Amino acid sequence: MNASPVRWWLSGMVAVGIIYGAIPPVSAETETNPVTPGDVPGLPAVAPVTPVPPNSPGVQDFRNLPPLLAPVLPEENPLTTPTEPAQVDIKTNQALSLRQSLELAAQTNRDLQVARARIDAARAGLRQAQAALFPTLDFQSNFQRTESAQSEISGRVARINAVGGSVANVVSGSNEGASITWDGTLRLNYNIYTGGQRGGQIQQAQEQLRQAVLNGVQVAQELQLDVSSAYYDVQNADAQVGIGQSAVRNAEVSLRDAQAQLRAGVGTQFAVLQAQVQLANSQQQLVNALRDQRVAQRNLVQILSLGNQVAVTASDPIETAGQWATPLDQSIILGWQQRPELVVQLSQRRFQEAQREIALSGIRPNLALFAQTDYLRFYESPTGLDKGGFGQGYVFGLQFSFTLFDGGAALAGARQATANIAVADISYANVRNQVRFQVEQAFSDLRANEANIKTAALALEQANESLRLARLRFQAGVGTQTDVINQENALTQAQGNLVTAVLGYNRALASLERAVGNAPFNFANFARPPVSP
Template sequence: MFVLRYCVCVSVGLLSTLSLNTELMAQTVSSGPGKSEAAKLLLPSDNSLKSQPRVSDIKQMKESSDSSKTKKKSATVVKKRQTSAPRILSQTTTPPSLESSDAYSETILEQLPPNNLNPNGNPLLFPTKPENVETTINQPVTLEEVIAFALQNNRELQEARIAVEESKALLVEQRAALYPSLQIDSSLNRDFTERQTGDFAQGIIESVARSRQTTGIFNAVLQYNIYTGGERDAQIKRAEREIRSRQLELERVSEQVRFEATDNYYLLQNADAQVAIAQADVENASQTLRDAQLLEQAGLGTRFDVLRAEGDLAAANEELTRAIAQQRIARRRLAETLSVGQHVQLVAADEITESGNWSLSLEETIVRAYKNRAELEQQLVQREIAQQDRRIAMGGQDGIIPRLDFLAQYGFDDDLDNSLGALVNYRFETRLTWRLFDGGRAFAGARAAERRMDQANIQFADARNQIRFEVEDAYYQLIANRENISSTRQNVATREEALRLARLRFQAGVGTQTDVINAQRDLSQARGNFLQAIIQYNQSLNALQRAVSNYPDDRLFETR
């Protein structure tokens, strides 16, 4: 009996020492009071993971904390959010009122220090050596900086801007038909002729007659199309509508680039969180393995417990390896959206926090989306373009509407070798052209344009329905993820308390190592779910902003 009590006392003391060391380690590396609630769940990387690639933004999950403090802190946060005025949007996700996407980019980028994030100015650059694509710059970026770089460097956005400039040049080309055309032709000729007489069969040349003539010719033609059957006005209006269509496409691409850059940034934050969670699992599994080995050495554990702990540690290392791979992929995906330089690797600098709130009701959001989305106006513009195509088909060069042209010509022909003077001529011509029959070609072109108008009407209805679906989908996801934040936050506190009790039971000899392992896994999963809920909430808010577009200022981007 005495031996049994001695062994129990030794085991309890040993386990208490292990638990005390673990608690001290957690308290030493816990986050400061200035961090966000999600950041307080993360700890710096341990030196035992130096063999893994360096990740400056990786933090570890806290192993244990006082449940009463956590509940009190959660209640304080909830109370503070209820009493404070709701924010419409976070400054990190939506910029203030902007006159153009370029202005927003320049405003943010002016605040940044000189860096090598911008890509090479040569779009045809083709790296041929490994060192040309080696990532040597590890650049932390905030969400505002990501949006600014995307609006400045994204290739698709640059292509859309060039398309707008091209359409403006085409409008100038069509407006040239409003003015008469003036054409000048002139020539100066010097003719030399020679005639020989004689018996050419015998090679006798009797005489040679030579003559020279110098003539100057000048013609000036003024031509103006008085009436073109409506083709000229239709071409000009079509070019104007084409400019508007490409401006709307530029706005759509700008909103999409902003959405993709923001979403990819959240995905990178999620990948960072998964790495941190995987690291915490590795630390928990390592601690469990050490406990099992010490218990086996003290004769209080079995070899089976050690083998099981080793298996759990191997599985945690595998999960960490996969998380690091996904993190690298997320970084490269964000770099591709921003079109940064070949040597740059981006790192998320912002903490995982809620980006903001949405103050509009579902019905107000749907109406606002109908008002703001460029896709709807694009279909209306395409309908107007089809209307102008119909006018062009009826009154163009191959149309059946009469055309009236005016021509004025002045010219002279002067033989400079004589003194007779120049031969001057004037010509004025008014010409009426009317194609009476073209085999139905003009009417066929008009009917084709009408069918394109019908297609634009149908596509408008489809876009309207799609926009409503996108708004409702993002809105419902936003509500669900907002509720999940509260429930997962409470779940983290519950799992922390469960882990604390499981360790106390194990130390007292009334619990098992399996209970501790299961409690650790539940806590790690709860922390991961909490961070996922915040990130998914931000993604839903970003998707809702994209579905509405140009919120909260309700202004389309003004292109330069």
């Protein structure tokens, strides 16, 4: 195979689910057959793993995926809350592979949707900041009719003087004091130089968009790890149920053997009681395993943000997911090169540098251009002489401003931004150390579980053979029921150890993918990169 482990997960593992088989019952007339790992219910088949080299981020683009499993998709309106019990009853039980789970998560996960929305908001914020590169154009207009006592008297006097009429005739007139006007103003403003404030605000908006995209990448990587871990939890719960069922069957066989020997007069009531206690304990463990199975399945549904009436099961068999072929030292370098958390700190540093420029712009000169034109139209006046009059004017110029003293606010703001730059530098070094530790921890877990798989597989074969011999000895009368019970417990433990080792290996591999920053898909396809100034 020449695909990365993440791509291998996304394209493979589509085999049938865990099938709970039955271990042949052992009685006085039958002999126990050896049980291989693949024969035990829920137990993984240990197959040789193929080296798979890691790859760079951007494994697969899920934008054009066809709608998957329509019955399990959540409601369209996220504000919808069920109010009737029938609305939360489980109606769909969907078996999912790990690949299908990752694809569904890419479409339905709420955290990923929030990340996309924040990118859209940050992109709008950048466009808002870039609007300062353009001039503003304002228009204002007023249309009004005014009538006052003083203007009415003034109008009468003016008409008397103009036409030589009598006072009686003037008094009898109407609307002598009314005035109707329409005026408007058109103004253009443009900031030629802002002392670095405009450029700093645009730079901050660009960094906020960049950080939103990087946060989306982090969410996508965490989502891949969370979905994989939750899926492995479901597989583990299924395996524990299968192991519990196997333990119950073994305990039932032992109880039948003890009861048969008691009836034949070669056994004791004590052996029967021991077998009954063992069966009760196995049944209780099975009940707990079924509970854990339901919890694990609901946790996967919650991470996938599926509908309220959906339950999921794991369809993939439990098997190793691949092998990490990159040495530890190269894995550390890969993590430093690809982890978005480190780039976030660099972006935060540039954000604070822009903040320092904004602070210093308060004590730098500013130059602005303005131009304005206005007009006035009379439709009616108290004298009647201005009816139909129209006037227009304009003004333009440059405005220069400079703050001579601000009480030290600008310099204090600049010092604050400088201190925040130092914080970003220290945070970068701290995150870098955390990345190295996470890579080393996941790498160590991977190697340890790789060795545990071989040991657990061998121990399972030995436990199976020990149980077979213990039963033969008990049936022959040379062994005790305690020996059989101990070997049953040892077999159950060996089965669980193998499941734990295989799933622990897969979890470590998923954690290592997250630690080095291998993305499950190209999140940048959901969010265009920041626009260059």
